[in-house]
Amino acid sequence: MRAFWREYRENWIAVVALAVVVVIVLAALLAPWITPQNPYDLASLDLMDARKPPGFVGSEGYVHWLGTDAQGRDLLSAIIHGLRISLQMGIAAGLFAMTIGATLGILSAHAGGWVEAAIMRVVDLQLSFPAILLALVLVAVLGQGKSQLVIALVAAQYAYFARTAYGAATAERQKDYVEAAHATPLPGWRIVLRHILPNCLPPLIVVGTVQVANAIALEATLSFLGLGLPPTEPSLGMLIANGFQYMMSGRTWISVYPGIALIVLIVAINIVGDQIRDQFNPRLRR
Amino acid sequence: MSASPLLEVRDLRTHFFTRAGVVKAVEGVSFSLEKGEILGLVGESGSGKSVTGFSLIGLVDPPGRIASGSIKFEGRELVGLPPAEMRALRGKRIAMVFQDPAATLNPVLSIGQQMTLAVQAHGRASDAAARDLAARTLTRVGIPDAAARLDAYPHEFSGGMRQRVAIATALLHGPDLIIADEPTTALDVSIQAQILAEMKSLAKETGTALVWISHDLATVSSLADRVLVMYAGRIVEAGAVGETLRAPRHPYTRGLLDSLPAMARPGEKLNQIPGTTPSLLSLPPGCPFAPRCPRADAVCATDPPDVVTASRLVRCHHPLEAA
Amino acid sequence: MLGFIIQRLLQAGLVMLAMSALVFIGVYAIGNPIDVLISPDATQDIRAAAIKSMGLDLPLWQQYLAFLGRLLSGDFGRSFVFGTPVIDLVLARLPATLELALASVLIGAFIGIPLGIYAGYKPESPIARGIMAVSVLGFSVPTFWVGLILILFFAVHLDWLPAGNRGPTAEFLGVQWSFLTKEGLTFLILPALNLSLFKLAMMIRLARAGTREVMLTDTVKFARAAGLSEMTILRRHVLRLISIPLVTVFGLEFGSTLAFAVVTETIFSWPGVGKLIIESITSLDRPVMVAYLVLVAFLFVTINLVVDLSYALLDPRLRRGGRGA
Amino acid sequence: MNQILVAEGVTKRFSPSLSLGDRIAGVLGAHVDKRAVHAVTDVSLSVTAGETLGLVGESGCGKSTLGRMLAGIMPPTEGRVLVSGTAPMRGRHKATTRIQTVFQDPFASLNPRMRIGDSIAEGPVTHGLTSRADAPRMVADWLARVGLDPAFAARFPHQFSGGQRQRVAIARALAMQPDVLVCDEPVASLDVSIQAQILNLFLDLRRDLGLTCLFISHDLSVVRHVSDRVAIMYLGRIVEAGSAAKVYASPRHPYTQGLLDSVPKLRLSIDDVADFKPIAGELPSPLSPPSGCAFHPRCPKATALCRAERPALTAREDGTLVACHHA
Amino acid sequence: QTLTMGVRAGPESIDPHFTATGTHSEALKHIFDTLTHSGPQLQIEPGLAESWRPIDATTWEFKLRRGVKFHDGSDMTAEDVVASIRRMQTLSGPNPTRIYVRRITDVRIVDPHTLHIITGGPSPTLPNDFIRLFVVSARATAGLTPEASNEAFNSGRAAIGTGPYRFVSWTPREQFIVDRFEGHWSGRPAWARHVRREIPNDANRVAQLRTGQVDMIVRVPAADVATLERDRTLSVVKADTVYVFNFQFDFRENTPQVTARDGSRLAANPYRDPRVREAIDLAIDRRALAEIAMEGMGTPQGQMVTPNIFGFNPALPIPTPNLARARQLLTEAGFPNGFRMVLNFSNDRLPGDRGVGTAMAQMLARIGIEVQAAGQPAAVIFPARARGELSNIMAGWGTLTGEASYTYSSNAHTNNPTLRLGAFNWHGYSNPEMDRLIQASEFELDDAKRRELLQQIGALFNRERVSLPLASVGSAWAMRRDRVSMPSGRADEETYAWDVTPATR
């Protein structure tokens, strides 16, 4: 672990990215305490404050550093809360997708035969189908709400994990230590849980970070297409989409600031993921 | 006879500057090589054989580099030579063959394409001329029907055939020196014997000097004229093959020979060297072999051994008696 | 090889079957299309007649079977909204999307691969780090967002390029293409750029990862030992070696580009199938949705097949006997 | 005699798994490669208690496959394996613990994410050979026995050198208290000095525990050193088998002869002739083994008979088994 | 001269009888004339019919214009009208135009330019329906099967009308092109060619106007109106439309989306309590909605129809907010702490719907109701409403017929399929008094009396708070000053080439 960190530290960009992620996660966790306004408490919003530019002093008496949106929400507060929701969605979707995908992938790699064929065909089938369309159809079917959106995201993403886990598990399965376990012999479940699974985790973690970022971006896109979260509980994507209509009229802050927040978040997660990937890649070690 | 040897290596040090520290893979290696001579380089894994070979041809992977020393090829200093000039030498005057032919040949290019590229790397040659040269060279290394097989891909050859292709590629420009890094280790004994036989006759025919890197004492003994034994980046013993192996003077060389099952009676315990090879990151100040050496004493642990030169080079405070 | 193709075709059939079933059920679950289409003051009998005329009165499985039956004779049914055969509707708009997708994938490939190779060749250099930073950005920034920025900047602000729609077209092979006319090309640039951003990032990363790994192999070392120049090594050895994963992704990306065109086409009013599908979703025009998704699935499978077949071209190891053998 | 490990007519073929599409294409008349890899063909052998049988042959001749079938990791296509009188496998899964394996690559055969103590204890604890409470003591015992510091139990494999790992692997196998140990090239990837250490360890353990052993290697001198009897494999079949001393001293089969001749000898003086006498040609593909005697395309003594008829593995007067028309 | 217009949606076929969608008929009015026209404020004007009058309770007489020519040169006669009505009665599509002729039981040709139309009962609003009675050429459509008709029209073969423009080409969801018809009865149209390009994305529509790719656009998003107005090269025309945002309650005994604040079920549907409805009404600041949520592109409204509509009741006031009273009413109704509700609204159907929905959520929150705002696409929310899954909805309603009975009969009459009334009453409102008034107005041929009845209905509707009218939707057009000008916009937002003139410089 220490060696890992020492190596990680060498890439200052990755360190900055990690710091950004940590700051964002902290801000998201502490959102209710650090934001001047609770943007979800509708009663605390004032329509009179709507669409005011950055620096405006609102009816509550404090400065809206990033301006307000069409509902009179303080954008800074909204962005921090939006980050919170986006992260929640991304992480929840990522974790569920990882659990389901890894289970399926490792199971099919271990079981072999028709189980493998059946599961992997379905996964292939799904991979051969654009995630965004799948999510689109699912959200339309399931309706609006966080859990529905997470389901759609999971459905759109688990296949990547399943593929990765399957690939890793088939590679592990051929390794001597698994054969040694079979030769002992150890029961199948034990081989899967104690031997194959732990060794499949590194690639899964890498895919996981990227998929969390992807989930956040996908959620934003769905929001843009009108199939996202309720407008009173906006994610970053929703904030961007809501502010989108004001871009042409020069009130760009409504969309641009959440956009920048989103980009910073996703870029940071991706950079961290990249670095971890590079560090896990034994061929690039030195 | 000749004024200067073909290759003259003086106090070569090649170090890898890794995260964990400086790996002194080659530490003060010196030797020279005459035209047409076959030099065997033996030692256990990690002793620095390959790095020595790569240093000669200027292909040490980063984070490694030649820290100091001199490599004179026909009197010309190679250390610090501009990359372009070094490249002009590679393949033309100095060639190299690697251990695993499956990994060295490009699987997606035909043999002909790869060899043509190698021909054209040194001066203009039409594709036809290059192919012709390639075919002739393949024939020389014992590939039948070479012209037709130029369009084949590496996977269509067996391991032994692939190694022949790699050797032919090295021979294309008739180099003066070939560095062969364990070219038969990945092959079966029966194929290994074929390759060894061919290499020996090729070297004899063309007068090419050969640095033959191997961990197998037997192979080296039957091929080389002289042998260098490496341990932990240093040459611990060097001399004519027969003499050195029959009567090794360094305890390590002795230990290596005794470890061979062929040297013992079946079923009897082998005379093993205890311990393992040291990490190159933190070598003891004295003789690197001291911790494993049955003859070691306090001096060995603190002072690097001097070179004892009689008929041959031995780096030991307490060399074994000459036979 | 034949067996491989047959296998793929079987899979293709399966994918399309599953897709159509999913869409059928999905659209059914969203709601009755008639509620969106029909004007609310229509009387019950008019409503009933309309439902009947669209075949929505049958149970779902019967509708599905009827659909499959028609599909076998190449009939995808008629659009609820336009009343015309769906296949005409989709095919008429397909060239626009294909053109867009192809343009963006090509942009991605021709810019991305050289950049990626460079970044992989000199991974520690500042330029390489810069390239990677840009690629992460391209990877992360939502398409729709970039699209609007592009319009704002290049069309509205600078007035260099048109803001949307497809420009004049010229006919080639009986289909209208806009890249054949000079003006049409100007319409293509922004949307293609928008769509290509993701591919560009993808190509850079893949090419970089591939190059980095290949550069460490003995193949490259051996080529160097033979005295090949770095340029020759990169162009002849490395490019060929990394081409297989690139082609895979190239193919897959082409497919997902078709899908992501949904967003770009919406923003740029590009009259392709992506825009059609979004509009069909909002009007619950199920026949169009089914036809589109089945078509996308078909394209995907075809592309995958082509990709797999092109492996054989790129990788001689696969040439004999295909995969099965 | 007490035949502890017996193989009777064991055969393994790896048939390509044809996809549905391939089968349809085959029906349609396209050429579909249905050839199976004949990895092991009709091998019968037996190992007596306390004996070490060496299995030698070139790469791809089926040594590992045979070893796996004997060890009960892989079911034979045909034939029967008995370990201590019972079949080692039930269905596709290994049932017995009476036979254990040591693998070639010490870097791959230990789970990199498991402490070596756990690796050693896992099997015995799972099978109730040791109680969980006893496990640490048992592990310490075995570590000491294979020459490692018992304190190493808490370490991970990457903290060990290759030779140390191979010691761990041996300890892991022996901790299962097997009757038979299958060693699949246990020293092939080790340096000579380490190889010597492991071979010595092996010899010690064999003596102390009275191990029965199948020792697989491509290194003729290693096999000679450790084996009581040897079997030479060529293209999935045993071509010669007998007491190690006899086979090495006077090989009967032309392949065995060629193989022994191919091995470079340590040349200890300039006067020693260092002539290589390689076997001509290359190993044929196990997809389509040659007719008759599989060795005939490379055999200097081959006749029409060799091309037409496969020689049976027959016992010669001194007890050696040879499959050759002309030996 | 070409007029290129960026529109939100175009026709769905070239067959004018194929569907009753508004954008469909808007576009096809260029090719085909209708029997009656609706004026800029939706008043009925002569079209192909010069005049009309009821002869008895169930018969209307229509006099056709003389000298009207089809694009193929033939004369338009009563035959063509009859053929058109027959087509509309038989064609059955997703949204059939049969609704416009559903009351007709028989058509009699008196002479080539006179028709008697017999209805099943008194049908005072028949001429209003006929603004969508497109007349196609009997000859060109003869023998067309319903299946083949779309292809025949789309290929142009049957697309023979009497309108001011003739059909040139159409690509679905892309563009619709027509050319000037020199022989139109009203004179020569100003534009030689008219292109209607479909640009559904608001931002892109604006962008294309600014880059000059189109001469003018319809439905300028509210957010951009002010900016475009400031642009000297553009001119912006604004008009009030007949779409009124209103908030509808569920009147059923049990309603799915309302619970107590702690999530437990309520004993009864609170919306059935008039005090709750009034409280909600008083919570809403209609001015703020119009000025801020809709960015000034709306006008506060106190009734379901706008002032230009027949049946508007000028006596009804626009409610003013009173939060204290609203909270008091809630307390009286037994909800001192309010309750929890989902507030449904469409987010992609009308300009400003999302803004109004979320703003309303805020306003309700201020009187202590916990609101969960659920804005969804029309494609999702309307089917859900039809299935009865919603407890309320905020959506726009447009009295496109220009006449209030359409609005009240659809929304406030008890749902009664046999009477064909209350088709839009998904929320279970039922009041015998209301039903009686609506039925009376439905059959009253005398305009003055009918107006009186409709105003009574409006008053009752508001007293009962069947739904809460909030604000009418404004619409804006923007155009390049150097190319085109348009004096005013229509209340139904439809935009025709003849309302636009080339700019005079």
Ligand SMILES: Nc1ncnc2c1ncn2[C@@H]1O[C@H](COP(=O)(O)OP(=O)(O)OP(=O)(O)O)[C@@H](O)[C@H]1O
């Ligand atoms: N790229 C590298 N980075 C860091 N250290 C390296 C690198 N390449 C080699 N080394 C180190 O240099 C030392 C000598 O390695 P070298 O490859 O020369 O050994 P060798 O004698 O050829 O062994 P083998 O028989 O295994 O080929 C080793 O300790 C190795 O760890």
Ligand SMILES: Nc1ncnc2c1ncn2[C@@H]1O[C@H](COP(=O)(O)OP(=O)(O)OP(=O)(O)O)[C@@H](O)[C@H]1O
């Ligand atoms: N799982 C498998 N599927 C298909 N073919 C296999 C499989 N395992 C082994 N083979 C083939 O069977 C033959 C014998 O393989 P095996 O591993 O037993 O050889 P070996 O003698 O152990 O060789 P080596 O010395 O390289 O380990 C080879 O041709 C190999 O390709």
Ligand SMILES: [Mg+2]
């Ligand atoms: Mg080496």
Ligand SMILES: [Mg+2]
């Ligand atoms: Mg093996």
Ligand code: NI
């Ligand atoms: Ni060896």
